[in-house]
Amino acid sequence: MLRVKNLTFGYGDRPVLKNLSFTIEKGENVSIIGASGCGKSTLLQSIYGLHHVDGKIFWGQEQLLGPNFNIVPGESFMKYLTQDFDLMPPLSVAENVGKYLSNAYPRKKQQRVNELLELVEMRELARVKAKFLSGGQQQRVALARVLAKPPEVLLLDEPFSHIDHFRKNKLRRNLFSHLKKAGVTVLVATHDSTDALSYADKTIAMKAGRIIETGAPRELYNNPKNAYIASLFGEVNELPASLFFKKQPPRKKVILYPHEIHLTDGGSYKAVVKNSFFKGSNFLTQAEIEGEEIFFEVPAELQKGKIIHLSIKGELLEKRIR
Numbered sequence: 639m640l641r642v643k644n645l646t647f648g649y650g651d652r653p654v655l656k657n658l659s660f661t662i663e664k665g666e667n668v669s670i671i672g673a674s675g676c677g678k679s680t681l682l683q684s685i686y687g688l689h690h691v692d693g694k695i696f697w698g699q700e701q702l703l704g705p706n707f708n709i710v711p712g713e714s715f716m717k718y719l720t721q722d723f724d725l726m727p728p729l730s731v732a733e734n735v736g737k738y739l740s741n742a743y744p745r746k747k748q749q750r751v752n753e754l755l756e757l758v759e760m761r762e763l764a765r766v767k768a769k770f771l772s773g774g775q776q777q778r779v780a781l782a783r784v785l786a787k788p789p790e791v792l793l794l795d796e797p798f799s800h801i802d803h804f805r806k807n808k809l810r811r812n813l814f815s816h817l818k819k820a821g822v823t824v825l826v827a828t829h830d831s832t833d834a835l836s837y838a839d840k841t842i843a844m845k846a847g848r849i850i851e852t853g854a855p856r857e858l859y860n861n862p863k864n865a866y867i868a869s870l871f872g873e874v875n876e877l878p879a880s881l882f883f884k885k886q887p888p889r890k891k892v893i894l895y896p897h898e899i900h901l902t903d904g905g906s907y908k909a910v911v912k913n914s915f916f917k918g919s920n921f922l923t924q925a926e927i928e929g930e931e932i933f934f935e936v937p938a939e940l941q942k943g944k945i946i947h948l949s950i951k952g953e954l955l956e957k958r959i960r
């Protein structure tokens with residue numbers, strides 16, 4: 639188990655991490671989500687032992703003592719994959735991936751490197767020097783290298799940020815199932831809601847250096863404490879509750895995702911269409927109800943200015959009042 643207790647850290651006298659405490663079970667995949675600059679990378683770096691922090695971090699019974707106690711910064715049982723990949727530019731893709739594998743059995747090593755390159759779809763570029771790769775290709779090589787000798791704990795900072803959509807989904811599936819099978823404890827700092835929703839056992843939501851919510855991704859998504867948490871998963875509406883419940887005070891809000899609002903002839907809420915945004919499988923449509931902007935999804939484009947009626951499940955409205 640990884641235990642973080644009252645972790646506090648600042649760059650100079652500017653506080654960045656403010657009294658964070660949480661635990662992660664061995665083999666769990668945990669996503670850390672939060673707005674840019676909220677401290678996700680700094681948290682991973684602190685766990686890895688790169689900062690002089692206040693508070694305590696334990697892996698099992700062992701306390702991690704940080705840079706004051708390690709001549710080489712970092713912990714041997716952990717790997718931290720940074721946003722700048724850390725490849726050796728003059729070495730080839732295959733050499734980079736095999737760098738930490740033993741040379742005692744060259745054929746076995748070659749086989750393992752090939753397997754890993756297959757996994758990240760880089761087999762054809764095995765002989766190319768890392769310095770000639772694109773950002774996305776470098777990131778894929780860095781991921782393969784991490785898997786070559788899986789650590790006990792893996793800290794991934796935006797691991798797919800440079801990888802195109804075309805490859806990202808398959809790569810993500812491959813990587814996370816590989817890590818799950820290997821029993822690696824994974825912490826992923828991410829902006830990408832798919833990492834947080836589909837693959838994480840647990841999600842930690844951060845805001846301005848604090849943890850504001852921890853829980854199963856489904857719980858955070860279906861029952862967001864506030865619009866900020868909901869917005870980390872995509873587009874969200876935060877509407878005055880008085881639109882739906884006349885007795886609710888104006889300061890109360892209702893949080894709704896666009897797919898939870900339906901276009902229906904007999905819908906209770908009259909709205910005027912303002913704009914449509916093509917999203918591939920649907921149109922994200924912007925409309926106005928009693929002067930309030932609302933976003934919802936429809937399969938076909940609606941004309942600007944059209945009067946429509948929307949419906950929302952009553953129990954959902956009640957559940958989402960904040």
Ligand SMILES: Nc1ncnc2c1ncn2[C@@H]1O[C@H](COP(=O)(O)OP(=O)(O)OP(=O)(O)O)[C@@H](O)[C@H]1O
Nearest residue numbers: 649654672673674675676677678679680681827829
């Ligand atoms: N080396 C540094 N020196 C001084 N301030 C820093 C340093 N690194 C980060 N910061 C500041 O600390 C805060 C947290 O940064 P951090 O990179 O941890 O956030 P983040 O949530 O990972 O952001 P992003 O999602 O954009 O990567 C930011 O305000 C950032 O400007």
